Amino acid sequence: MLEQDLQLRELAATTHGYELNRNGGNYVRGSYYSMDKKTSVAIEYEQMKREASARGTKVKISELAKRCKVGWKYANKVAKEIECRGTVADPSTAYEEREVPRGPGSKSFDTRDCFVLLFLYLTEPARTLSDYVHWLAYYTGTIVDRSTVSRWFLHAFPISGGLLRVNQVPIDKFKPNNIERAIEYLTILTYISPELIIYGDEKLLKGQELFNRKTRRNVLTGFVPPCFVNSDFRNTYALTGFCSIDRRKPAVCYDIHDSINDSIEFEATLFDAIGKGYIRRGNVLVLDRAQIHLGKCNADLQEYMWGRQGILLLFLPARTPEWNPIELVWNTLVQRLKRIPLSVLRGIDKDAVALAASHLLSCMTHDEVEGFYRHTARHNGLFMNNM
Structure with missing residues (x-):
């Protein structure tokens, strides 16, 4: 009966343009939860934190996600915000404070940017995308997201520069x-x-x-x-x-x-x-x-x-x-x-x-x-x- 109810809920959610996560909550792919939803998850986390403290244990993020009917990643994100900031931020504010270089710049690459990216690759092929973002901003002032660097490696050349399993040479x-x-x-x-x-x-x-x-x-x-x-x-x-x-x-x-x-x-x-x-x-x-x-x-x-x-x-x-x-x-x-x-x-x-x-x-x-x-x-x- 429970499985049938879950299937009916998923069908209804899909009909109205939503998707159903594994905890039974509705969401729209590619969009943020509202501030009200974020606050409700934060309140539930604080309550579970007090209960866990009384028992001498830690909050289980999977249990928090199940109670709030959200995904594990979202519940973990809210918990980290509370631990780091003491409160939760508005989704737009959190986006602005994401871990990328800030300041003047462009989301397109010129010849100098391409040269710097190739130089960074040649000096350390196993470099992370975040490292590319940081040093590109340091050398040229160009501010981009990690996905922009990833797409450049994948599509800028006839040979795709995607990540592959490498031979480890002693x-x-x-x-x-x-x-x-x-x-x-x-x-x-x-x-x-x-x-x-x-x-x-x-x-x-x-x-x-x-x-x-x-x-x-x-x-x-x-x-x-x-x-x-x-x-x-x-x-x-x-x-x-x-x-x-x-x-x-x-x-x-x-x-x-x-x-x-x-x-x-x-x-x-x-x-x-x-x-x-x-x-x-x-x-x-x-x-x-x-x-x-x-x-x-x-x-x-x-x-x-x-x-x-x-x-x-x-x-x-x-x-x-x-x-x-x-x-x-x-x-x-x-x-x-x-x-x-x-x-x-x-x-x-x-x-x-x-x-x-x-x-x-x-x-x-x-x-x-x-x-x-x-x-x-x-x-x-x-x-x-x-x-």
């Missing part, structure tokens, strides 16, 4: 000895045909990667429906693999197991790949400097591979995972796992992650892996024109 990557190893590594690769180079690495496959799906909130009730998954949701698998652009062999050779990845497991997978002929005499195997490749039973692996198998084992320089094409294989695998319909996954009672990953890796083509090779070559400055 500063010790550029130590002199790391740079020397990188130069040595790249020098060796320039003398080797890309078809002979095989890249290897490990990855943990988790059930969450397969079932981590987003869903939409019910627009009528506000309810977020759950995502039903099978028991494989909490399982974790270890994946060891190698990739090659030699078309005489599969693009990816892999092994998926439910044990942990350690030096013994890697050694077993490596020699299995050698036994299958995927890695053979004359190949160059490139690995990172993980402990499972260098320690314990694999401490002498480099000498053994060259002396007994005729396979050159080459290690990536420190802090260079972007130079390993198989990292892109893993990334592509995860993205494709997330596209599998949940109805298909629910039909697999056991090992859904392992079975789906095995199918996708088997379907990966040489053209795709060649694209990964070229991408990493551009990263390290080594252009493989003969590919």
Whole structure:
């Protein structure tokens, strides 16, 4: 009955040009509540503050919003105004006192403003919009809002300057000895045909990667429906693999197991790949400097591979995972796992992650892996024109 009443109220509010928040209050998108409404929220907050003080607790903003039938953000804004000012301000006054530089200026950018914004970006790409606003006003006197700066980055150039997730590069990557190893590594690769180079690495496959799906909130009730998954949701698998652009062999050779990845497991997978002929005499195997490749039973692996198998084992320089094409294989695998319909996954009672990953890796083509090779070559400055 309560859900039906909520739906009827929302329908009525929409008919008259209003919207209904999750606490049952009406509002108009893009407009401010009146001063009377703001005052009523402030009075309720003061009352709840006295009650909470008597109990030795703090006011719950969510409870304040529910009592006043407003959104959480609005209730929190009123509470902050009272704590900072001792009272609430008229909406127009609060707008005038917002945290942007004040004074003479213009909301349009001239050539000098654009130059300053580019300079600010180049000196610190992760700068906040508020910081742009502050320093633009300091250098040129131009007063703008943060949204104006944001729109400038998004639309002023052929390439949009929106915020993206960034690769975090450790500063010790550029130590002199790391740079020397990188130069040595790249020098060796320039003398080797890309078809002979095989890249290897490990990855943990988790059930969450397969079932981590987003869903939409019910627009009528506000309810977020759950995502039903099978028991494989909490399982974790270890994946060891190698990739090659030699078309005489599969693009990816892999092994998926439910044990942990350690030096013994890697050694077993490596020699299995050698036994299958995927890695053979004359190949160059490139690995990172993980402990499972260098320690314990694999401490002498480099000498053994060259002396007994005729396979050159080459290690990536420190802090260079972007130079390993198989990292892109893993990334592509995860993205494709997330596209599998949940109805298909629910039909697999056991090992859904392992079975789906095995199918996708088997379907990966040489053209795709060649694209990964070229991408990493551009990263390290080594252009493989003969590919």
